[in-house]
Amino acid sequence: MSKMKALVCRECGKEYPPKAIHVCEMCFGPLEVKYNYDEIKSTISRKKIEQGPNSMWRYIDLLPVESTAIIGPHAGLTPLVRAKNLGAHLGIDELYIKNDTVNHPTLSFKDRVVSVALTRARELGFETVACASTGNLANSVAAHAAAAGMKCYVFIPADLEAAKVLGNLIYKPNVVEVEGNYDDVNRLCSEIAGEHGWAFVNINIRPYYAEGSKTLAFETVEQLGWRTPDQAVIPMASGSLLTKIWKGLHEMQALGLVDQVRTKINGAQAEGCSPIATAFKAGRDFFKPVKPKTIAKSLAIGNPADGYYALKATAESKGAMDAVTDEEVVEGIKLLAQTEGIFAETAGGVTIGVLCKLVKQGLIKKNDVTVAYITGNGLKTQEAVVDAVGRPFRIQPSLVNFQKTFKMGKNGGGES
Amino acid sequence: MTSLRFHIRFPENKIKEPIIYQIGHEYKVVTNVRRADVRETTGWMDLELTGETEEIERAIDGIRTKGCVVDPIELNVVE
Ligand SMILES: Cc1ncc(COP(=O)(O)O)c(C=O)c1O
Ligand SMILES: [Zn+2]
Numbered sequence: 400m401s402k403m404k405a406l407v408c409r410e411c412g413k414e415y416p417p418k419a420i421h422v423c424e425m426c427f428g429p430l431e432v433k434y435n436y437d438e439i440k441s442t443i444s445r446k447k448i449e450q451g452p453n454s455m456w457r458y459i460d461l462l463p464v465e466s467t468a469i470i471g472p473h474a475g476l477t478p479l480v481r482a483k484n485l486g487a488h489l490g491i492d493e494l495y496i497k498n499d500t501v502n503h504p505t506l507s508f509k510d511r512v513v514s515v516a517l518t519r520a521r522e523l524g525f526e527t528v529a530c531a532s533t534g535n536l537a538n539s540v541a542a543h544a545a546a547a548g549m550k551c552y553v554f555i556p557a558d559l560e561a562a563k564v565l566g567n568l569i570y571k572p573n574v575v576e577v578e579g580n581y582d583d584v585n586r587l588c589s590e591i592a593g594e595h596g597w598a599f600v601n602i603n604i605r606p607y608y609a610e611g612s613k614t615l616a617f618e619t620v621e622q623l624g625w626r627t628p629d630q631a632v633i634p635m636a637s638g639s640l641l642t643k644i645w646k647g648l649h650e651m652q653a654l655g656l657v658d659q660v661r662t663k664i665n666g667a668q669a670e671g672c673s674p675i676a677t678a679f680k681a682g683r684d685f686f687k688p689v690k691p692k693t694i695a696k697s698l699a700i701g702n703p704a705d706g707y708y709a710l711k712a713t714a715e716s717k718g719a720m721d722a723v724t725d726e727e728v729v730e731g732i733k734l735l736a737q738t739e740g741i742f743a744e745t746a747g748g749v750t751i752g753v754l755c756k757l758v759k760q761g762l763i764k765k766n767d768v769t770v771a772y773i774t775g776n777g778l779k780t781q782e783a784v785v786d787a788v789g790r791p792f793r794i795q796p797s798l799v800n801f802q803k804t805f806k807m808g809k810n811g812g813g814e815s
Numbered sequence: 816m817t818s819l820r821f822h823i824r825f826p827e828n829k830i831k832e833p834i835i836y837q838i839g840h841e842y843k844v845v846t847n848v849r850r851a852d853v854r855e856t857t858g859w860m861d862l863e864l865t866g867e868t869e870e871i872e873r874a875i876d877g878i879r880t881k882g883c884v885v886d887p888i889e890l891n892v893v894e
Contacts, residue, residue, distance in 0.1 A: 410850070421889070422820065422888055422889075425849070426849050426850045426861075427820055427849045427850055427861040427863075427888055428850065530894075531892050531893040531894070532893060532894050533893060533894075534894075535894075536894040554893075556893070581891075581893060582886075584893050585886070585887065585891055585892055585893050586886075586887055588892050588893065589887030589888070589889055589892055590819065590887070592892075593819070599892075601892055601894055602889055602892055605889075636894060637891065637894065685852075685857065687857075688824070688884070688886075700891045700894065701891065702886055702890045702891045703890065703891060704889055704890045704891065704892075
């Protein structure tokens with residue numbers, strides 16, 4: 400028997416064979432991978448995982464692929480950094496940063512989901528992969544497709560910044576600029592995915608793709624010495640990452656890898672695009688779509704596919720959600736860089752900003768073991784902080800001038 | 816013939832209007848509602864439209880003109 404049992408509808412429970420489909424034929428609900436946990440339980444163990452590869456693929460037993468011909472074999476297993484300085488600043492004892500700014504190969508957590516998506520796509524017989532993206536997802540799909548020798552189409556809105564387009568062109572995918580606004584690109588891509596025999600990673604391959612995010616939960620637990628954290632702070636765009644971290648924690652419990660899940664799941668958004676956090680705070684089980692306006696572009700999804708499920712996961716875990724302003728995003732990026740030496744993109748600023756708020760509100764307590772998920776690299780969104788980092792000291796090329804500037808040595812006084 | 820799937824949202828003031836019935840009459844498309852949630856102040860439905868592609872696109876424009884918001888069934892896919 401295979402570890403993958405079926406695709407199952409999240410709404411009506413109808414099952415389908417694990418092919419490239421993503422919507423239930425009956426009720427149009429989204430599909431998700433269902434596993435044979437009894438079978439997996441008989442082979443998986445902490446020891447087996449610890450002896451596996453130094454990547455997220457040490458959890459292959461819980462990922463929806465059948466072959467061992469992995470595309471993206473180095474993704475994941477990023478550092479879990481004990482953030483003593485930031486913890487002290489916030490007044491919490493045991494804070495960790497799950498640092499996906501150094502994910503391989505494109506420096507965001509998307510390398511996890513794309514690695515699973517392309518591996519599955521190739522084993523389902525696809526030769527062409529595609530995605531619609533303005534940033535991290537496109538980078539990752541283009542890079543993995545290049546390495547795997549697969550054909551690749553990346554769809555972007557025609558008004559995307561030049562630097563972001565270049566980050567994709569370097570891998571030589573077919574970059575298609577679609578004239579029109581976000582909604583036009585969105586609709587076109589959904590229609591293309593329905594018409595062409597391509598693996599659209601976040602459309603018809605989405606049930607597999609999304610499972611890659613579970614590895615962030617698995618790694619955290621293993622790196623904490625097989626403990627679940629008390630608190631997790633997670634950025635949300637579509638809400639998939641948060642939903643899958645919750646799922647991953649429960650899988651570990653079901654398989655006996657941890658005793659109990661005591662984690663409160665907390666969702667973070669930017670105020671300029673916070674449909675999920677706003678609904679949560681209003682006590683609603685549904686969200687109202689918005690038109691995004693925030694510097695946190697990687698989280699700017701106004702009508703999030705997994706928003707409903709993210710609301711459910713957070714409520715079940717007794718966690719919370721909150722949103723921060725663009726100024727707080729920039730402050731969050733600076734705070735993380737200046738306390739822990741980690742330069743995050745805007746999504747990381749959102750996470751740190753919301754972490755600060757939850758601590759201030761007393762929702763995260765001093766002795767809670769807390770993990771903040773930092774999912775992308777600051778070198779990709781430098782424009783967000785360019786006016787907030789100050790200027791270098793400018794000096795004449797003379798020792799005297801240098802020492803005076805820093806008030807040191809014979810000529811400047813102070814420390815030498 | 817093509818079949819396309821959409822997620823349609825109704826603003827509060829349109830909840831009581833028979834929009835899907837009207838669309839079925841005004842355009843050459845077959846409407847098929849699969850799932851819906853209509854409450855006092857919000858409403859949505861997951862809908863399949865079957866017909867010629869151009870006629871489906873005209874029907875979608877028609878639904879928009881009536882004040883509804885139309886997204887593909889997957890909602891936002893540009894990440
Ligand atoms: C850096 C970064 N963090 C977090 C997210 C959120 O992921 P999700 O759409 O699964 O909520 C994204 C997604 O686009 C991202 O690029
Ligand atoms: Zn269903």
